[in-house]
Amino acid sequence: MAEAMGLRERKKIQTARRIYKEAVALFAERGFDAVSVQEIADAAEVSKMTVFNYFGSKEDLVFRPMEEHFSDAAQAVRERAPGESAVDAVRRQFLTMVEARDPSVGLNPEPFGRQVRRIVTETPVLMERAFLAAQKGTRALAALLAEETGDPMLATVVAATLSAARNALIEEHHARIEAGESPDTVAADAAERARRAFGLIENGLTGYATRA
Template sequence: MAEAMGLRERKKIQTAKRIYRIAVALFVERGFDNVSVQEVADAAEVSKMTVFNYFGSKEDLVFRPMEEHFGDAARAVRERHPGESAVDAVRRQFLEMVETRDPAVGLHAEPFAGQVRRLVMETPVLMERAVLGAQKGTRDLAALLAEETGDPMLAVIAAAMLSAARNALIEEHHDRIAAGESPDAVAADAAERARHAFALIENGLSGYAVKA
């Protein structure tokens, strides 16, 4: 039974991934607004209902696989080690993502990640969803810090600074690759660039939200 359940789960993951990639390919080729969910379903050889079972809306066909990353900074702070500050935790997580070439920080060599980003940036409804998702991630981080420190105002400032550092680094990775640099070249100094970015805000947040 356990093996059968494992097989079913793997098939579900494979189906979702296939639908996702087919949808993005169609959106990139023809434009998000010019492709219907039914056309995605037909291309993926599944029913329209199956698409909605895996992805709750047309926008989710683009965002569902990446949406969890809007909460990366809050997750880093929530799971940080005793004695680790909020800055240290977010920096450590980001450097780990750089080391593994995580697509969420714009360092994956596969062109697909860049295609998704361009699709979002060129489609107003998707760009709005991205902005709202990023804002929610920052609010969640601020709420977490406010709960721990008891100072909502400083928590909002800290969350905004940490989010801005991450976002600026990720945008730089994407922009450099889009300008023609190889992912390897960008990754070669990405860790050092990240250290500089977080050092820029560290003095202001030094000693803030150190976990007991």
């Protein structure tokens, strides 16, 4: 029975991956709005109902596999060790992702992640969902910090600043690769760039942009 259940679960994962990859390929080729769910189902050799069983909506076909990463910073703070600050936790997590070339921080050499990002940036409805998902992640981080510190205002400032730093670093990775740099070149100084960004936050912006 355990083996049968394991086989069923593996088949479900394989089916979901096949649907996802076929959807991304069609969206990249023709644009998100020009592709129907039925066409995705046909390409993946499943029924339209099966697509909706795995992905609740057409937008989920793009976002479901990546949406969990919008709350990465909150997870890092929630799971941090005693004596570790919020900045240290988010920085440590981000540096670990950089070292692993995690696709969510834009450093994976495979082009698939950049293809998905391009689909999102070229589709207004997906950009709106990305913005809302990012805001939800920031609010989750702010709520967690407010609960711990008892100061919702400062918690909101810190959460917004940490989220902005992560987003800026990720956007830089994507922009440099889109401009022609190799993922290896970008990854070579990504950790140092991250340390500088989070170091700026850690130091409270002291001396930043002081006019001569």
